[in-house]
Amino acid sequence: MNHGYNFYKPSSDEDYTQLYRVMDTAFKDEDVTSIVRNFVENYPEMTGDNYFMIKHDNEAVAGLLLIPQTWCIDGVEFKVAEMGCVGTAPMHRQRGLQRILNARYDEYAKERGYDLCVLAGIPYFYRQFGYQYAVELDYLTEIKIRKIPDGPRLETRQFSEDNIEQAMSLLENIQKRYMVQSNRTKTIWKTQLKTGIYGAEPFKSIAVFEDAQLIAYYRYQYLEEEKTYVIRELAQVTPQYVPRVAATIKIKAEELGADKIKTKLSHTDHFSQYLKKLGAKMNTPYAWQVKILNPVNFLRKLGPVLENRLEESKFKGLSKVLKFNFWKYGISLSFEDGKLLDVKETTEASRNIGLNPYASIQLFMGYRSRFDLQYAYQDFIIRDEYEELIDVLFPRKPGYIHYCY
Structure with a gap:
């Protein structure tokens, strides 16, 4: 970390006061401080571990929150970490402080068993941290x-x-x-x-x-x-x-x-x-930005959903190994008699199912169809004989998040 900067989690009233000051400075035209204060004062499940700060010469200059939630995909629960109130004091911007906070955030989320990181932030900025638009937001x-x-x-x-x-x-x-x-x-x-x-x-x-x-x-x-x-x-x-x-x-x-x-x-x-x-x-509508922390664990947890979709389709009783090629890595899904027996990383992924790793988030969350993604991305490749099966496993269907805070 740059000279004079240190990572902190708040542990005192003064630390929280400094976090409020960061929000006041970073969001001059928005009352983000009241949002942070609401979490601190009214949500006891959020402890000091949920607040991330960087201090410079013992004064907080950047911060963000991890808001714990539970989301469901067709009835299966996933542990979700929402990143909120991301701010840096103007004098300390362009110094990579949010990169540091995001790295710490991901590390903490993985350690605590979160499945997804999500946020409702500004356009484009969070792509550098692996986020993709994947669940509808702000309908009007x-x-x-x-x-x-x-x-x-x-x-x-x-x-x-x-x-x-x-x-x-x-x-x-x-x-x-x-x-x-x-x-x-x-x-x-x-x-x-x-x-x-x-x-x-x-x-x-x-x-x-x-x-x-x-x-x-x-x-x-x-x-x-x-x-x-x-x-x-x-x-x-x-x-x-x-x-x-x-x-x-x-x-x-x-x-x-x-x-x-x-x-x-x-x-x-x-x-x-x-x-x-x-x-x-x-x-x-706009969209929630989503990052899957561990694709193998995510697909494994999604297993009951995939099995139900097969059960209700012409592929009922499927026995097959599907090898997903994410270009940077591969994952195999082993089905026997319609049940998902195993999900694991593989080095033997073919190009029958080639998935752009970021676009695939939209597929898994029902935000975009296989057809739409194939049209939009040349590195999203599903061979003809697999198209209908992928459509069954990962259908296009809207989502909606009712706020849990």
């Missing part, structure tokens, strides 16, 4: 309130802790439509309700009832200057309730003076599809 659907039909109003109340159990069930039910989704614990639900923070944004919660039964809930933020009612999360018991929930939201939004509704839901959920039919505009 926008509609004028007047376009939403009036309808009978459902009963609404402020969401309370007593509603959490039922709301968890509603959310888990709608999450089944996504290949990649998050696992939010009851503890996180309680913390979000207490802090009023969802991701990095403030929110309020509404519970929606019919005949004293919770049939929906949603989280919103009202932007007064824009006269916009922003729905950040929503789940209902069945799609049949969508028009009535929308009419109820319309009334609540108009009471605040809104003339526009924006949703941060996916584009495939029933509520967004309903708004689309009414003339809503939809954006092209």
